[in-house]
Amino acid sequence: MKTVAIINLKGGVAKTTTAVSLAELLAEGDKRRKRPGSRVLLFDNDKQGNASRIFGTYEREQEAGACRIIKTGRIAGNIRDTEVENMDIVTCNYFMELAELEIKADTVNTQHGRYKSALGEIDGKYDFCIIDNPPDLGMNVINAMVAADEIIIPVCLDAYSLDGLEELVEQINQIRALNPKTRLAGVLITDYEKSDTSEAAESWIRAKSGCPVFSQKIRHSKKAKDATFYRLTPLHYSIRSGAAQDYKAFAAEYVQKFGGPAAGERS
Numbered sequence: 001m002k003t004v005a006i007i008n009l010k011g012g013v014a015k016t017t018t019a020v021s022l023a024e025l026l027a028e029g030d031k032r033r034k035r036p037g038s039r040v041l042l043f044d045n046d047k048q049g050n051a052s053r054i055f056g057t058y059e060r061e062q063e064a065g066a067c068r069i070i071k072t073g074r075i076a077g078n079i080r081d082t083e084v085e086n087m088d089i090v091t092c093n094y095f096m097e098l099a100e101l102e103i104k105a106d107t108v109n110t111q112h113g114r115y116k117s118a119l120g121e122i123d124g125k126y127d128f129c130i131i132d133n134p135p136d137l138g139m140n141v142i143n144a145m146v147a148a149d150e151i152i153i154p155v156c157l158d159a160y161s162l163d164g165l166e167e168l169v170e171q172i173n174q175i176r177a178l179n180p181k182t183r184l185a186g187v188l189i190t191d192y193e194k195s196d197t198s199e200a201a202e203s204w205i206r207a208k209s210g211c212p213v214f215s216q217k218i219r220h221s222k223k224a225k226d227a228t229f230y231r232l233t234p235l236h237y238s239i240r241s242g243a244a245q246d247y248k249a250f251a252a253e254y255v256q257k258f259g260g261p262a263a264g265e266r267s
């Protein structure tokens with residue numbers, strides 16, 4: 001199983017939109033490119049529970065799966081079905097805040113390797129685990145980074161995101177000490193609108209940031225935002241929208257570049 005964490009410390013840069021779209025596209029496969037569907041686990045690691053809500057699995061009253069996993073390091077009993085064929089989900093909700101406080105107080109067991117050992121239990125059951133993260137660097141995000149084979153960083157092209165990127169890459173490099181296997185698959189430019197400044201920002205990010213950047217960018221499209229009102233992914237809300245089409249092309253690029261097994265599984 002390949003674990004991919006979608007990360008950015010900045011809010012609202014399309015982390016969730018990217019995570020749910022990539023998960024769904026990997027699960028669906030691509031008939032035109034003759035790629036069969038993969039078995040996908042979508043792991044919602046954000047207490048806002050946006051990814052869980054999109055798939056109708058948000059739990060208001062009781063502790064969600066991700067909270068139990070970070071407390072116990074075990075995944076059994078914490079995976080739920082979705083209506084998408086080949087795709088299951090680990091849900092998250094506001095109980096994550098309490099769970100984080102609880103594990104911070106635990107000085108006996110390691111705090112950062114809990115997702116890694118939990119996901120180790122289901123290696124072989126899924127082809128991909130896609131982790132959607134909150135815009136911070138809490139212990140649950142560190143757990144996701146330690147468990148990840150690859151990291152994808154969605155960015156919107158504004159000065160704040162570009163500033164935050166340098167900081168994030170620094171953090172990823174520090175986490176590499178805990179998991180040297182983690183690699184930055186690439187930066188994904190999201191919510192893109194053509195203008196002189198966005199073109200300049202794109203040139204900078206591609207030439208000067210030092211990060212790999214996916215060729216495919218995701219266009220701004222009103223339908224992507226509208227989709228959230230119906231709790232749908234952009235693909236399900238309007239497959240014809242620019243964003244849905246771009247996510248399809250991005251998934252194809254991702255699979256072409258990184259679609260193979262995780263580093264540890266290569267023979």
Ligand SMILES: Nc1ncnc2c1ncn2[C@@H]1O[C@H](COP(=O)(O)OP(=O)(O)OP(=O)(O)O)[C@@H](O)[C@H]1O
Pocket residue numbers: 010011012013014015016017018046048050133134135190191192218219220221222223224225226228243
């Ligand atoms: N390509 C796009 N075009 C237009 N709107 C978009 C696009 N991608 C995402 N959005 C919208 O931008 C908002 C933020 O997206 P999303 O929730 O995916 O970001 P996020 O990084 O997960 O946010 P948070 O940090 O709060 O978790 C949402 O309303 C979403 O529908």
Ligand SMILES: [Mg+2]
Pocket residue numbers: 015016017046050133134
């Ligand atoms: Mg989000």
